[in-house]
Amino acid sequence: MPTDAAPNASFDVSDEQLREILAQAEIPPLLPALAYLTGDLSLLREELRPDPLMFGMPQGGLSEEQQAAARALALETLIRFRDGGCRPAPTPRDEDVLRMVEFAVGGSEMAPYLPLLEEELAHGHEDRRAPGWSKSQIAPDTDFRVLIIGAGMSGLLAAHRLRQAGVDFLIVEKNRDVGGTWLENTYPGCRVDNPNHNYSYSFAQRHDWPFHFSTQDVLLDYFRDCAKQFGVGDAIRFGTEVRSATWQEDEQRWSVEVTGPGGERETLFANALISAVGQLNRPLFPDIPGRDDFQGPSFHSARWDHGTPLRGKRVAVIGTGASAMQLIPEIAPLVGELLVFQRTPAWMGPTPDYHDPVPDGLQWLFANVPSYSEWNRFCTFWRMGDGALEAVRVDESWESDGSSVSPANAMLRLLLTEYIRAEFADRPDLLEVVMPEYPPGAKRLIRDNGVWAATLKRENVRLVTTPIERISAAGIVTADGTEHAADVLIYGTGFQASHFLTPMKVTGRGGLDLHEQWKGDARAYLGITIPGFPNLFCLYGPNTNIVVNGSIIYFSECGVRYILGCIQQLLRSGQRALDVKRDVHDRFNRDVDAQNRRMAWGASDVNSWYKNELGRVAQNWPFTLLDYWQRTLEPDPADYEFSGGEA
Ligand SMILES: Cc1cc2nc3c(=O)[nH]c(=O)nc-3n(C[C@H](O)[C@H](O)[C@H](O)COP(=O)(O)OP(=O)(O)OC[C@H]3O[C@@H](n4cnc5c(N)ncnc54)[C@H](O)[C@@H]3O)c2cc1C
Numbered sequence: 001m002p003t004d005a006a007p008n009a010s011f012d013v014s015d016e017q018l019r020e021i022l023a024q025a026e027i028p029p030l031l032p033a034l035a036y037l038t039g040d041l042s043l044l045r046e047e048l049r050p051d052p053l054m055f056g057m058p059q060g061g062l063s064e065e066q067q068a069a070a071r072a073l074a075l076e077t078l079i080r081f082r083d084g085g086c087r088p089a090p091t092p093r094d095e096d097v098l099r100m101v102e103f104a105v106g107g108s109e110m111a112p113y114l115p116l117l118e119e120e121l122a123h124g125h126e127d128r129r130a131p132g133w134s135k136s137q138i139a140p141d142t143d144f145r146v147l148i149i150g151a152g153m154s155g156l157l158a159a160h161r162l163r164q165a166g167v168d169f170l171i172v173e174k175n176r177d178v179g180g181t182w183l184e185n186t187y188p189g190c191r192v193d194n195p196n197h198n199y200s201y202s203f204a205q206r207h208d209w210p211f212h213f214s215t216q217d218v219l220l221d222y223f224r225d226c227a228k229q230f231g232v233g234d235a236i237r238f239g240t241e242v243r244s245a246t247w248q249e250d251e252q253r254w255s256v257e258v259t260g261p262g263g264e265r266e267t268l269f270a271n272a273l274i275s276a277v278g279q280l281n282r283p284l285f286p287d288i289p290g291r292d293d294f295q296g297p298s299f300h301s302a303r304w305d306h307g308t309p310l311r312g313k314r315v316a317v318i319g320t321g322a323s324a325m326q327l328i329p330e331i332a333p334l335v336g337e338l339l340v341f342q343r344t345p346a347w348m349g350p351t352p353d354y355h356d357p358v359p360d361g362l363q364w365l366f367a368n369v370p371s372y373s374e375w376n377r378f379c380t381f382w383r384m385g386d387g388a389l390e391a392v393r394v395d396e397s398w399e400s401d402g403s404s405v406s407p408a409n410a411m412l413r414l415l416l417t418e419y420i421r422a423e424f425a426d427r428p429d430l431l432e433v434v435m436p437e438y439p440p441g442a443k444r445l446i447r448d449n450g451v452w453a454a455t456l457k458r459e460n461v462r463l464v465t466t467p468i469e470r471i472s473a474a475g476i477v478t479a480d481g482t483e484h485a486a487d488v489l490i491y492g493t494g495f496q497a498s499h500f501l502t503p504m505k506v507t508g509r510g511g512l513d514l515h516e517q518w519k520g521d522a523r524a525y526l527g528i529t530i531p532g533f534p535n536l537f538c539l540y541g542p543n544t545n546i547v548v549n550g551s552i553i554y555f556s557e558c559g560v561r562y563i564l565g566c567i568q569q570l571l572r573s574g575q576r577a578l579d580v581k582r583d584v585h586d587r588f589n590r591d592v593d594a595q596n597r598r599m600a601w602g603a604s605d606v607n608s609w610y611k612n613e614l615g616r617v618a619q620n621w622p623f624t625l626l627d628y629w630q631r632t633l634e635p636d637p638a639d640y641e642f643s644g645g646e647a
Contacts, residue, residue: 152180324492576644
C-alpha cells in the first residue's frame with residue numbers, strides 16, 4: 001500500500017543502534033538530509049561531496065574513508081537531534097536548500113531545478129501536481145467525457161487526475177487487471193531497474209519498499225493499491241480492447257470501436273481520447289526464417305508460459321537485452337542446458353544491491369529521519385536522470401574511433417570496461433565476446449550484481465554469438481551450419497516499441513489515417529499531441545522514453561498535467577476541440593531529431609530499440625528532465641487551433 005504518512009520525528013534508539021543503522025545508510029542523501037533537518041550547513045563538507053563523474057557508481061563513488069567520515073558525522077548529528085527532543089529546524093531558506101542540493105549532486109548549477117524538486121520531492125507529502133481546478137467551477141454545464149485507453153501506470157494516473165478535476169472519464173483495458181507492464185511481464189527475475197524510491201508516483205511515495213529494485217509482483221501490488229486508493233476501479237472496463245477511433249468533425253468528438261470480453265463490438269463516444277497504451281506492450285518476434293517450424297514449446301518473455309516445465313530441459317534463449325539478462329540467471333540453475341544467443345552485448349552498470357532487500361537500518365532511516373527518504377529520491381532522480389546526461393552527450397570536438405562520444409563518455413567506458421574485465425578475468429574466451437564495442441549509452445545499460453558473469457560461466461550454459469540463420473524443428477541453426485538442439489525456445493527479443501498506437505486504426509480530421517500520416521515514423525508534439533487529430537493525447541508517446549535512465553512515471557506525470565491543462569483550456573474557452581499547429585509540431589520534432597543525433601544513442605549506428613525502421617530515434621527524449629517539466633507545465637494556447645465553440 002503506498003504510504004504517505006510523514007516519518008515519525010521522535011526516536012528511541014541507543015547510540016550503538018544508531019551506529020549500526022548508519023552502517024546501512026545510502027550516503028549521498030545523508031548529509032544533505034541532516035543539514036535540511038537540523039539547519040546545520042557545516043555538515044556539507046567539501047571533502048565528503050560526491051564526485052559528479054562517479055555519481056552513477058555505488059555510494060556516489062565515495063571512497064570507504066569518505067563514507068566512514070560521513071557516517072561518523074551523521075552519527076554525532078543524529079545523537080544531538082535525538083537528545084534535543086527530535087525537533088526539526090524551521091524550513092530552510094531557498095539559498096540554503098540550493099546549497100544542499102548542489103552538495104548532493106556533486107556541484108552542478110542547480111538553481112533552475114528548485115521548483116521542479118519541490119514537486120518531485122513532495123516534502124510534507126503535498127501533491128503539488130494535482131490539477132488545482134475543477135470542472136464544476138469552470139464549466140459546470142458542459143458535457144465533457146474522456147476515454148482513456150489502458151489501465152497501466154499512465155492510464156491510472158490520468159484517471160486519478162481527471163477524477164481530482166471532476167471530469168467524467170472511462171478507462172478501457174484489454175487485460176483483466178490493471179498494471180500493464182507489471183501485470184504482463186511475469187518472467188522469472190522480472191524487476192524494475194530504476195530504484196523504487198524513484199520509480200513510484202511523486203504523490204504516492206512509500207518509505208517501505210522491500211527491495212531497492214522491486215520485483216514484478218511488488219510493483220503490480222503497488223499499482224493495484226494505487227488504483228484502489230485513487231478510487232478509479234469502478235470506471236475501468238476490463239477485457240475491452242479499442243480497435244479503432246474516428247474523429248467526428250460534426251460532433252467534435254471521438255467515436256471509438258471496442259471489442260468486449262465476449263467479443264461483442266460496441267461504439268463509445270468521448271470528447272477527448274487519451275492513449276495510455278505503452279511503448280512496451282506488444283511483444284516483438286525476430287524476423288528469423290522457420291519460426292513456426294520449431295516443434296517444442298516457445299514463448300516470448302512478456303508472455304511467459306508458466307505451464308511449460310523447464311527443469312532439466314535444453315532451453316534456448318534468443319536475445320540478451322534487459323528482460324533476457326534478468327531471466328537467464330534465474331532459469332540457468334533449473335534447466336539441463338541453456339543456450340544463450342547474443343547479437344550485441346550490453347554494457348553493464350555495477351549495482352551490488354540489485355537483488356537485495358532494503359536493509360533494516362536503511363528502512364529505519366526512511367521511516368524515522370524526516371526528509372531522508374525524499375533526499376534519497378532526489379539523489380536517485382538526479383543520478384538516473386540529468387546527472388547522467390553529460391556522460392552520453394556527444395562532444396563534437398572529441399576524436400574517437402567510434403567507441404565513445406566524449407571525454408566523459410570515454411571515462412564511463414573505462415569504468416564499465418574495468419568492471420566487465422574483472423567479472424570475466426578468469427574466462428578470456430567469454431571476455432572477448434561480452435565486451436561491447438559501441439559507446440556506453442547507445443543501447444540500454446543493464447544493471448548487474450555479478451550474476452551475469454556467474455551465469456555465463458556455469459557448466460550448463462553456453463553463449464552463442466554466431467548469427468542465427470534459421471529456426472528448425474529441433475532447435476536453432478547458426479550461420480556456421482551448426483544446429484543447436486533445444487526443447488524449449490524463449491524469445492527475449494523485446495517489444496514493437498516504435499509501432500506506437502498499433503494495432504489500432506486511428507482516423508483524424510478529413511479521414512486522415514494516423515499510421516499513414518506517420519508512415520512508420522511516429523511523431524508528436526511533446527510526445528502528446530498530433531496535428532490533424534484533435535483532442536487525442538498520448539502518454540508515453542513518441543520521444544518520451546529515456547536511456548540513462550530516469551523513470552517513465554516522471555514523464556507520465558508531466559504529460560498528464562499538460563493534458564489536464566489542455567482540457568482546462570477547452571472548458572474555460574467554451575471551445576470543443578484543440579489541434580496542435582503543424583508548424584509547432586514540425587519545429588519541435590526537428591529540434592528533437594537534431595538533439596538526438598547529439599546523444600550516444602543517436603550518434604552510434606549500433607542496433608537498438610530506440611530507433612524505428614527508418615533509423616530515426618522515435619523513442620527517446622534527448623533533452624533534460626527539467627526541460628520536459630518546463631515545457632509541459634501548461635499548454636501555450638498559441639500552439640493550438642481551437643474549434644467548435646460559439647463564434
Ligand atoms: C520488463 C520491463 C521493465 C521495465 N523497467 C522499467 C524501469 O525500470 N523504469 C522505467 O521507468 N520503466 C520501465 N519499463 C517501462 C514501463 O513500460 C513503464 O515504466 C510503464 O509501466 C509504462 O506504463 P504505461 O501505462 O504507459 O504502459 P503499459 O504498462 O504498457 O500499459 C499499457 C496498457 O494499455 C493496455 N492497452 C494497450 N492497447 C490497448 C487497446 N487497444 N485497448 C485497450 N487497452 C490497451 C495494455 O493492456 C496495458 O494494460 C519497463 C518495461 C518492461 C517491459
